[in-house]
Amino acid sequence: MQVCSGSREEALVLLAAFLPKAGTSYTRNRNFDLGAGQHKHVSQLSAYIKRRIITEEDVLKKVLSAHSLNEAGKFIDEIFWRTYFKGWLESRPHIWMQYCADVHHLTHELQTQSGLRDRWAAACLGETGIDCFDAWAKELAETGYLHNHARMWFASIWVYTLQLPWQLGADFFLRHLLDGDAASNTLSWRWVVGLHSVGKTYLARAENIQRFTNGRFAPKGLAQVAPPLNDTASTMAPKIIDPPNPYLEGRKTGLLLHSDDLNTAHLTQYSDCIASAAYRPVDEGTMLVSSPKLLEFNNAALDAATKHWKPNLLNCCDVTTPEGILSWALENKLEQIVTPYAAVGNTSQMLEKCKHLLSNHGVQLTQVMREYDIVSWPYATKGFFKFREKIPKILTSLSII
Ligand SMILES: Cc1cc2nc3c(=O)[nH]c(=O)nc-3n(C[C@H](O)[C@H](O)[C@H](O)COP(=O)(O)OP(=O)(O)OC[C@H]3O[C@@H](n4cnc5c(N)ncnc54)[C@H](O)[C@@H]3O)c2cc1C
Numbered sequence: 001m002q003v004c005s006g007s008r009e010e011a012l013v014l015l016a017a018f019l020p021k022a023g024t025s026y027t028r029n030r031n032f033d034l035g036a037g038q039h040k041h042v043s044q045l046s047a048y049i050k051r052r053i054i055t056e057e058d059v060l061k062k063v064l065s066a067h068s069l070n071e072a073g074k075f076i077d078e079i080f081w082r083t084y085f086k087g088w089l090e091s092r093p094h095i096w097m098q099y100c101a102d103v104h105h106l107t108h109e110l111q112t113q114s115g116l117r118d119r120w121a122a123a124c125l126g127e128t129g130i131d132c133f134d135a136w137a138k139e140l141a142e143t144g145y146l147h148n149h150a151r152m153w154f155a156s157i158w159v160y161t162l163q164l165p166w167q168l169g170a171d172f173f174l175r176h177l178l179d180g181d182a183a184s185n186t187l188s189w190r191w192v193v194g195l196h197s198v199g200k201t202y203l204a205r206a207e208n209i210q211r212f213t214n215g216r217f218a219p220k221g222l223a224q225v226a227p228p229l230n231d232t233a234s235t236m237a238p239k240i241i242d243p244p245n246p247y248l249e250g251r252k253t254g255l256l257l258h259s260d261d262l263n264t265a266h267l268t269q270y271s272d273c274i275a276s277a278a279y280r281p282v283d284e285g286t287m288l289v290s291s292p293k294l295l296e297f298n299n300a301a302l303d304a305a306t307k308h309w310k311p312n313l314l315n316c317c318d319v320t321t322p323e324g325i326l327s328w329a330l331e332n333k334l335e336q337i338v339t340p341y342a343a344v345g346n347t348s349q350m351l352e353k354c355k356h357l358l359s360n361h362g363v364q365l366t367q368v369m370r371e372y373d374i375v376s377w378p379y380a381t382k383g384f385f386k387f388r389e390k391i392p393k394i395l396t397s398l399s400i401i
Pocket residue numbers: 030042043044045046047049050078079080081082083085146147148149151152155173177179180181182184185186188189192
């Protein structure tokens with residue numbers, strides 16, 4: 001994947017190049033994984049969409065200006081898979097919290113159980129002896145990207161052939177994928193092991209891998225069965241998504257940018273901000289570190305966004321912790337901080353901590369939700385196919401069609 005600057009301009013160039021392929025070509029070819037540097041049948045926009053360098057709406061509008069809804073139906077479905085996962089997890093934050101706790105616990109087990117550690121290390125380094133799996137582990141580490149089909153096969157082999165806990169695989173992905181996303185990643189891994197569509201699992205089969213990699217691989221010794229896992233998190237009731245604090249007019253306000261949404265176009269109405277800051281965490285990985293490539297891309301994308309949106313970002317400085325955000329607010333005598341809404345994940349946990357610190361000093365944290373999320377997320381209550389029925393309604397509400 002040729003990711004360089006993480007800028008909006010770069011994303012728009014990628015989108016323009018992909019546009020002719022977003023219709024019937026995508027429907028026909030999207031499942032073929034042609035290998036690193038050859039992913040020409042898919043958009044490779046995920047690292048940009050994840051940070052909203054370009055938004056789902058930007059992509060949908062462009063695609064629907066070039067193709068009919070019917071022609072681009074498959075591609076549009078995939079954009080909405082992301083939307084669905086985000087909305088679904090938003091009303092079930094306990095699933096994310098449970099995943100984080102599991103990873104924490106398993107990371108300790110890696111230190112004490114040498115058998116588990118050896119199998120995990122071989123999988124992460126691509127030294128299992130399973131040709132396709134080893135190639136994907138290396139491709140992921142080197143490029144920060146894997147084709148969707150490869151992610152499905154990889155996750156299935158990780159759990160059912162290598163007998164490793166799914167949470168460690170999801171963590172390995174999150175520490176390497178440039179598009180690593182709390183909702184899409186956690187829920188896709190859960191989907192593979194039968195925890196999302198309860199009881200339905202995904203088994204990677206050698207013939208399927210051979211066919212959709214154009215014969216590049218002929219894996220041997222793959223598991224022949226994929227029994228579903230179960231857990232208690234799946235049975236807990238969803239919660240109503242709390243509306244964020246409303247914006248307070250006439251207060252001394254600062255603008256906080258973060259990597260869950262690096263696009264301030266929807267914040268221009270708050271142009272009376274007197275200061276701005278960019279949240280630049282050192283590493284959001286678990287006890288294990290994220291790949292240098294991911295950290296580099298995070299920084300590049302943040303740099304590109306602060307440059308692109310400079311007119312909206314007065315005296316922009318970096319902040320690295322919730323305590324740093326508090327100091328910045330106090331130094332600038334802020335009464336309110338406005339920031340794009342962060343969906344369930346690391347940034348939202350950080351903002352929650354921030355909210356409490358700030359409120360002790362009389363400063364309100366105001367998260368601004370996008371219309372796209374407000375309109376779409378309430379439909380993400382059951383399975384994707386129920387949600388999918390609402391796509392035309394969502395597109396109409398947003399005046400995209
Ligand atoms: C185990 C596993 C883990 C995954 N982890 C992530 C993750 O951390 N972050 C992430 O963005 N996607 C994740 N996905 C979904 C999917 O693999 C990627 O979004 C896709 O491969 C990105 O490549 P692309 O931009 O070329 O996709 P395209 O095929 O060009 O699709 C366009 C956009 O639609 C969205 N999209 C496509 N497929 C999916 C999908 N199945 N689920 C959700 N959104 C989708 C992405 O935003 C993508 O950029 C995961 C899938 C699996 C099976």
